[in-house]
Amino acid sequence: MSGVYPLTPSVSASGQVSQTHDGNSSTRIAEFIRNAILSGEYRPGARIRQEDVAQRFGASRIPVREALRTLKADGLVTLVANAGAWVSRMTPAECSEVYETRERVEPLLLRYAMPGLDAVAIDHLDELAEQMRRTHDVEEFLRLDREFHLGSYTTARTTVLGDLVNRLWNTTQHYRRAFTLLLEEHSARVVHDEHHLLVTAIRDGDTDGAEAVLSGHIRRTRLALARHPEVFDQ
Template sequence: MKVTTSRNGVASERIATALRESILRGEHPPGTRILQEDVAADFGASRLPVREAFRILEADGLITLVANTGAWVSRLSLAECEEIYQLRERIEPLLLGYSIQNLTPEQLDRLDELAVTMQTLRDPEEFLRLDREFHLLSYAGAHTAILGDTVRRLWNTTQHYRRAYTLLLDPDGNRIVHDEHHMLVQALRRADADDAERVLLGHIRRTRLELARHPALFD
């Protein structure tokens, strides 16, 4: 019995990881139904690890499980998205403040490298991948019981809308995003929590305000 449970656990993590990556890449748009039997067939698995994988992804904020209908990729209304971004504006600077004193020189160098690399990219998906690495790495020095997991969940939930925002950027908006990344790295290197938190709050707020100008994204 223990072996079976272990195997199901390994299978569910493998399935959850693959589905998480595909959802974050935009292969399953918000509102898409994911059928348990299709996933089981794709992975050569029974339904038990698929159900467990779905529970993992629901906890990640990536899917919504609806009784008697199955799993759906999470989608937000404009009001829900605005509320989540307002929440992010408040808690991510707090998480950054917890992190700033514990970031290593190697992590700061990687943040600098990511900021420079993102500025040269033309592929939106690669930008999104590195941008996610950049911001989550900036929080890596924080040791929290709840806040870090909450922020990652909110990032997952808003991934599709971050993609939409990236595609909406004009040259001036794109320049501002990159300037803010560099300003954030400079503040982190100085261990200036007030400045870093200020830059980050404005960075997140800018996305919220731009998305609010495009309500059709949420239809």
């Protein structure tokens, strides 16, 4: 579960998934569905039929069901006994809850990571922030934002905290996408400034300052998201 996931599932023209033989079938299928959800191919509320997924992999339904169990625990999928599986959807309140949790937890993770961030890594973060400022493509923005933040955590040698943050990002990915679409010019400017402030604090080795900036960054996003409940309609 650690690290950043690639967001493009590799599917051939026939719809058959390429068989990368790393790990067991359940794990591969779970990763595929996870990526399909994160990339927006599977939207919140969409039904996931076991048979469909099984056929795409040329596998039986058993590894699919195990994969769905994993994804349920990750919060990405909602299971109902004898009824089916759906991509989890969130209410505005739940999303806000996740953001409040992130406000508390991510600064701690950053604290763990900061000693490991050298000049090269910090320059890379700066470059990512610059690219975000320049791009106007939503998917590109999302990818860069994810790489920027989760990238700043990669040097944290944690076991549970990194996975937790990953989960929190994953469950809110769809709403982050929808929200990015209606980022006003002014709000976007603030976001970029915060990113650069964060890089500066990291470069200065100012742990408390970095924590404060990051917490405020997430908080501001939460409040902005609260002003746009239409993101949660369908």
